[in-house]
Amino acid sequence: MGFSPDGRTLAAAGESGTVRLWDVPTETVITTLVGYRYPVGSVAFSPDGRTLASAGRDSTVRLWDVATSRTIAILTGTTDPVVSVAFGSDGHSLSAALSSSSARLWSYTPLGEADVKVCKSVSRDLTSAERAMYLPARSSVSVCPG
Known part of the structure; x- marks a missing residue:
């Protein structure tokens, strides 16, 4: 609490x-x-x-x-x-x-504006490999949660 x-x-x-x-x-x-x-x-x-x-x-x-x-x-x-x-x-x-x-x-x-646009564009979360490549600071964080 x-x-x-x-x-x-x-x-x-x-x-x-x-x-x-x-x-x-x-x-x-x-x-x-x-x-x-x-x-x-x-x-x-x-x-x-x-x-x-x-x-x-x-x-x-x-x-x-x-x-x-x-x-x-x-x-x-x-x-x-x-x-x-x-x-x-x-x-x-x-x-x-x-x-x-x-x-x-x-x-x-x-999440920033660019992340939101990417999520809407791909209609799915990024894979671990994609996060590591494009968002290394957040490679263990789900970028496009449901």
Whole structure:
């Protein structure tokens, strides 16, 4: 569970594989983020409050656009369930605690306009080889999430 930096939104991870965003002043659910088949262990807002990270027991970290409730990236690179996530103060580094008592660190750059155009043009995600060739800084990050 975690509050947005402005304190107006609360994100709550769920055993049902969902994350609920709550409007704190009105105590109402804004939206429910779906995409996991397994429980979500933890959530964290980026320092600017525009991105939410969620830790999945499916060994992934999902990044969500808070304004649109869409998945903007799925971070992979571990086979261990992810139990906790935290953004660095720069908003572009993300750490994850794994069930194996180890940690994983990602450097993340949000989708840009060029990425969006590429995704629409090819109507699929880029392969690992394509990401490594054209977007080496994000070679382990899904570029065109569903």
